[in-house]
Amino acid sequence: xxxxxxxxxxxxxxxxxxxIASIAIGITYTVYTIVSRSYAIYKxxxxxxxxxxxxxxxxxxxxxxAAIISKxxxxxxxxxxxxxxxxxxxxDFIIRTSGITDTFKVKAPEINTAFxxxxxxxxxxxxxxxxxxxxxLIILFDTKKIPYHYYKLYSSVNLIQRNTNAVN
Numbered sequence: 001x002x003x004x005x006x007x008x009x010x011x012x013x014x015x016x017x018x019x020i021a022s023i024a025i026g027i028t029y030t031v032y033t034i035v036s037r038s039y040a041i042y043k044x045x046x047x048x049x050x051x052x053x054x055x056x057x058x059x060x061x062x063x064x065x066a067a068i069i070s071k072x073x074x075x076x077x078x079x080x081x082x083x084x085x086x087x088x089x090x091x092d093f094i095i096r097t098s099g100i101t102d103t104f105k106v107k108a109p110e111i112n113t114a115f116x117x118x119x120x121x122x123x124x125x126x127x128x129x130x131x132x133x134x135x136x137l138i139i140l141f142d143t144k145k146i147p148y149h150y151y152k153l154y155s156s157v158n159l160i161q162r163n164t165n166a167v168n
Contacts, residue, residue: 115133
């Protein structure tokens, strides 16, 4: 036998090293799981918020550029000389049609419309009686109610054309 001693770790040292490594791996896996869940929740919230922001931008733009806004049985119609935009507002989603169709998956349980501070609750046979200049929309986002308010300022020419008895 050789009298040279070989340096090596004892079984106890190897066991302690493996125990420390398993604890580090367990902590890393737990942190990874928590971070990935948090990111998934963040991503869903961020996507839902992006939908709300896009809907708000489109409604503001449509209110600004429409010549006439009318209430229909299940939504709104925005008419301008060059474009027609239709919104179908359902409790669980909003569909916007203007050449292409956009679907916004938002909950809109409450919608109020008015013209000159008079609420429009019923749809009339004449389109002119369904004209609105104000929309109040309540949207549920993460169990919170978010109010949106849009207002249309009609031009005097537009309002005079509306009332045939108006004096020029």
